[in-house]
Amino acid sequence: MSPRITFATCARILRQLRHDHRTVALLVAVPSLLLTLLFYMYENAGPVFDRIALTMLGVFPFVIMFLVTSIAMLRERTTGTLERLLTTPLHKLDLLFGYGIAFGLAAAVQGAITVAVTFWLLGLDTAGGAGLVVLIAVVNAILGVALGLFCSAFARTEFQAVQFLPVVVVPQLLLCGLFVPREQMAGWLQTISDVMPLTYAVEALALVGTNADPTTTMWRDLAVVAAATVLALILAAATLRRRTA
């Protein structure tokens, strides 16, 4: 691995993104618009908006970066750029970290804008600071990138790649405690929920909502999400083969 190549790869991915104005506009605006929609849905419901909006601030970057990355990586495979890259001095981790850093930065911009809109325009109220929310959102986004890099190995077409969204993302969303509190779920559902990284991200966000200072559990939760990200990146590296049939 070389920092020069990782950095160049990261810069190349951001440059590709910069040329795609529509994607940039969608990345920046869509989460804020969806949260605005949520705001009007729960206009008279008081703290319900706070709870759901806070969760969504972690869920949106995860889902969006998962999708963007799976398609981007699939394009590397189908256009032959991946095959070519693997004949150059680039290390597999240069590519994976390049994607992680580039889309992590994109997620930081997206997260900062969405959090600003949600706190100042939509009046989201949390005990903890907005900075922590952005941090959790960015870690979540990088988890989405890592899972996207891994899952793209199992898709041959864009059609297949987008089908991984319901497979990988929706179960995590259903079981993370947003719809039904985790303690009210059947034991086996709780067990599944326990091994899903999004559960910890959602719990961390809830803790920012109720505690003025970051709690130990919140840091532990964030560490779990980060560890899941590293695991997904290692698995993704294992799917990148220099030699193929």
Added chain:
Amino acid sequence: MDAAVEVRDLVVDRGKRRVLHGISCAVPTGSVTGLLGPSGSGKTTLIRAVVGVQIVRSGTVTVLGRPAGTAALRRTVGYQTQAPSVYADLSVRENARYFATLHGLDAHAADQAVRDVGLGDAAGQLVGNLSGGQRSRASLACAMIGRPGLLVLDEPTVGQDPVLRADLWGRFHALADEGTTLLVSSHVMDEASRCDRLLLIREGRLISDDTPAAIRGRAGTDDLEEAFLRLIREQEKVAA
């Protein structure tokens, strides 16, 4: 003969089909060697084996004295895939500079390669907005950056106009004169005469590995396409 690439008894299966049936051949150092054969004959598979991205069943491929695909070779082998493998959402210049950085080279080397393939005026354009021939040249530029020891080009001249095609072949020979070895595949026979040496493959088997002059002499005709036809018929007769 000093060989930049040496292939011995190479057998490759793709899926259940055997694509290469024990090919042995060599690419002399500093030569422009043409790999010719019809579509589906196994050219791309052989090329993939040389750059070390193909899983092979048996046999060996030695490139610049090392087994194909060795990490050290990644610095010195340039590879142009058949489909233009450049980023459509980057400009030609941005593509070239990225690949230059991977090889530890600066923007100057990248810009030179872009000019070398005749895309100097289109350097700022997005690859996605270029014609097929221009895209292919953008991809070629990315392979040529930094004067690799071995340049492996899979059908680099498809879709190029005749003048450009002549320019590109001139460029290939100029590179060879500076010490680069080139392995260039084509399915167009009229390009065969531009090579120092020819490998003809058909249905995964090597039909001939010789200089154009020797092939013409052996077949008793000046027309290389006709020469190849005669060689193929001769082999079929021997096989039958």
